Amino acid sequence: MDYVVQGTLDELGTPLSQITFVVFDLETTGVSAGEHAITEIGAVKVRGGEVLGEFGTLVDPGSPIPPFISVLTGITDTMVVAAPKIESVLPSFLEFAEGTTLVAHNAGFDLGFIKAACAAHGYPPPAHPVVDTVVLARKLLTRDEAPNCKLSTLARIFSKTEPRHRALADAQATVDVLHALLERAGSFGVHTLEELRGFVRAPTPEQRRKRHLADGVPTGPGVYVFEDERGDPLYVGKSTNLRNRVRSYFTAGETRPRIREMIGIVERVRPIACATALEAEVRELRLIGSAKPRYNRRSRFPEKMVWLKLTDEPFPRLSIVREVKDDDAGYLGPFTSTRAAEDARTALHEAVPLRQCTEKITSRTRRSACALAGLGRCGAPCEGRQSAEEYGLHTAAARRAMELDVTPVFSAVQARMERLALEQRYEEAAADRDRLASYVRASARMQRLSALTSIPQMVAASPAAGGGWQIHVIRYGRLASAGVMPRGAHPTPFVDALVATAETVVPGPGPVPAASAEETECILRWLESPGVRLVQVEGTWSLPAGGAGRLRARLDRAHPAPEPHRRREGRPMR
Incomplete structure (x- = not known):
C-alpha cells in the first residue's frame, strides 16, 4: 500500500503524541439510540501512550433491562x-471528554447514543474530532492478520485485556488496539491527527488507477458485475443509478478491506440495465x-437454508432437512441455520408431545420406551401404548x-x-x-411467504418518475416480468x-415453490411500500386469522431480532 503525505511547514498539524484521546465504550439496553437507553459508560483518557484517567459508571436506564442483554453483559x-x-452522568462524561479527540470501536453506534442523550437533555452534540478504530483497522490490517475487525478479534492480537461487554474493560482493550494501529500507521508516514484523518479517507493507488472502469456504465437502475481477467464474477451489486454506484x-469512500482487495484484481465492470429497482x-x-x-x-448460498419437517409416516416426528419434497409432510421455514431450526423444534416439542426418537415406528413396533415417556412428554407409540389414530391428534396439532x-407453542414456552x-x-x-423467538419468527415469515406464493399470478403497479x-408481474412469488408504462399510455394493452x-413459472413443492425466500421477501417489501396498487390478482391474498405476525410484533418489541446484513456489506457487528 502506497501513501504519500504532502504538506508544508504551516500544515504540519498536531503530532499524535500530543493528542489527548478519550477512548470510550457504552453498554445499552438495545441497538437503537432512539428507542433504547445507556446502562454503562466506560472511558479512558490517554496521551502519548500514558493513561491520564479513567471514567466508569453504571447508568439507570429508567426501564427494565431485557434478559438477553443481562445475559450478554452481566448487568442486571x-x-x-x-x-x-443519564441526566446526572452525561455532564460528567462531557466534562471528562472536553477538548479531546474521541475514540470508539464502531464509533457510530456509541456516538449515536451520546448524541441522543445530549438532544434529550438539552446539550449540544459533541463536536470533537472522532477516530473509529474499526475504520482504521480496515485500512491498516490484512485479512491474514485479522479475519475480521471485531473488538474481540483485535484485542486477542493487540491487547492483554479481554473485552467482555462491560464498558470500561472494552474501552481499556480499545486503548491497546488504538496504540497498536497508530504505531502501524506511523510506517505509512502518518504522524499527526490531520494526516491520520486524511490517511483513512485516501483512496488506494489501485482505486485511482482503475477509475476508468466506471466510464462506460449507464445511469438508471440495474445490476453491476465486477469481473476478473477471465470474465469470472468477483462481486455483484445493484443500484438505482449504476454509474454513480460503480464510481x-x-x-476514498470505499474502505472495506476485501472490496479494496477485489479492486486490485478486477479488469472490467459488466452492467445489466433493468427496467425497475425491484427487477435490479x-x-x-x-x-x-x-x-x-x-x-x-450475502445471499451466496440460498440452498443452505434448512427446514423443519413433520415427516410423512405412521408416527411422524420433527426432522431438520435441506430439501422440500413433493409429499404430504408439513414444513416450517426456511431457517438460516441448523441451530435456529433446532431451537424451533425444541419450542414445538414443549407444546406438542411428539416422539423425539429417530427410528421408524409402525403399529407393530414393540420396544422399550425412552425417558420422555416417563416424563409425560411422549405417548410411547414404540411400546404400543398409543395407536396411530391417537398419535394423529398430536400430529394434527403440530401441523396446525x-x-x-x-x-399453543407461544403459551407453552411462555x-x-x-x-x-x-x-x-x-x-x-x-x-x-x-427458542420461542426462532419459532415465532420462522412461522411469521413462512405465513407471509405462503400467502404470496400461493397466488398463480399478480400484477401490481407503483408510481414511476416522470408520471409513469x-x-x-409476479407468479407464485417469483418476479416474472417488469416494465415502466409511460405517462399517458393506456394501461390495458401495456x-x-x-x-x-412474462416468464412461464411452474411451481414446485413447499411454501416457496418458484423462487428463493429472499426474492419473495423483496417482492413483499415492494408490495407493502407506499403507493403500490394491485392491478390483477388470481386467487386470494390473505394471512391466517391466528397467524404469527401479531406475536412476532410483540416479541420484537421485547426482544429485537439481530440486525440483518446491511446492504453495504462488511460493517462490524459488536
Whole structure:
C-alpha cells in the first residue's frame, strides 16, 4: 500500500503524541439510540501512550433491562437500581471528554447514543474530532492478520485485556488496539491527527488507477458485475443509478478491506440495465446465488437454508432437512441455520408431545420406551401404548401450529419461562426465549411467504418518475416480468403485453415453490411500500386469522431480532 503525505511547514498539524484521546465504550439496553437507553459508560483518557484517567459508571436506564442483554453483559436490574440516571452522568462524561479527540470501536453506534442523550437533555452534540478504530483497522490490517475487525478479534492480537461487554474493560482493550494501529500507521508516514484523518479517507493507488472502469456504465437502475481477467464474477451489486454506484468503488469512500482487495484484481465492470429497482434487486439475488462471487458474503448460498419437517409416516416426528419434497409432510421455514431450526423444534416439542426418537415406528413396533415417556412428554407409540389414530391428534396439532396458529407453542414456552424465572433460573429462561423467538419468527415469515406464493399470478403497479407506472408481474412469488408504462399510455394493452411476455413459472413443492425466500421477501417489501396498487390478482391474498405476525410484533418489541446484513456489506457487528 502506497501513501504519500504532502504538506508544508504551516500544515504540519498536531503530532499524535500530543493528542489527548478519550477512548470510550457504552453498554445499552438495545441497538437503537432512539428507542433504547445507556446502562454503562466506560472511558479512558490517554496521551502519548500514558493513561491520564479513567471514567466508569453504571447508568439507570429508567426501564427494565431485557434478559438477553443481562445475559450478554452481566448487568442486571438489581445492579442499576441505585445507579445515577443519564441526566446526572452525561455532564460528567462531557466534562471528562472536553477538548479531546474521541475514540470508539464502531464509533457510530456509541456516538449515536451520546448524541441522543445530549438532544434529550438539552446539550449540544459533541463536536470533537472522532477516530473509529474499526475504520482504521480496515485500512491498516490484512485479512491474514485479522479475519475480521471485531473488538474481540483485535484485542486477542493487540491487547492483554479481554473485552467482555462491560464498558470500561472494552474501552481499556480499545486503548491497546488504538496504540497498536497508530504505531502501524506511523510506517505509512502518518504522524499527526490531520494526516491520520486524511490517511483513512485516501483512496488506494489501485482505486485511482482503475477509475476508468466506471466510464462506460449507464445511469438508471440495474445490476453491476465486477469481473476478473477471465470474465469470472468477483462481486455483484445493484443500484438505482449504476454509474454513480460503480464510481463510488474507486473513491476514498470505499474502505472495506476485501472490496479494496477485489479492486486490485478486477479488469472490467459488466452492467445489466433493468427496467425497475425491484427487477435490479431480484436479478442481483439470482446472480449471486448462481455465480457465487467470492467477494459477496450475502445471499451466496440460498440452498443452505434448512427446514423443519413433520415427516410423512405412521408416527411422524420433527426432522431438520435441506430439501422440500413433493409429499404430504408439513414444513416450517426456511431457517438460516441448523441451530435456529433446532431451537424451533425444541419450542414445538414443549407444546406438542411428539416422539423425539429417530427410528421408524409402525403399529407393530414393540420396544422399550425412552425417558420422555416417563416424563409425560411422549405417548410411547414404540411400546404400543398409543395407536396411530391417537398419535394423529398430536400430529394434527403440530401441523396446525407450524402452518396456521402458533398460540399453543407461544403459551407453552411462555409458561415454562415464567416458571424458570420464579425459580431464578434466568439463563435457562433466556434460552427458552430464544427458542420461542426462532419459532415465532420462522412461522411469521413462512405465513407471509405462503400467502404470496400461493397466488398463480399478480400484477401490481407503483408510481414511476416522470408520471409513469412501474408494472410487475409476479407468479407464485417469483418476479416474472417488469416494465415502466409511460405517462399517458393506456394501461390495458401495456399490462396485457407485459403478461404475455412474462416468464412461464411452474411451481414446485413447499411454501416457496418458484423462487428463493429472499426474492419473495423483496417482492413483499415492494408490495407493502407506499403507493403500490394491485392491478390483477388470481386467487386470494390473505394471512391466517391466528397467524404469527401479531406475536412476532410483540416479541420484537421485547426482544429485537439481530440486525440483518446491511446492504453495504462488511460493517462490524459488536
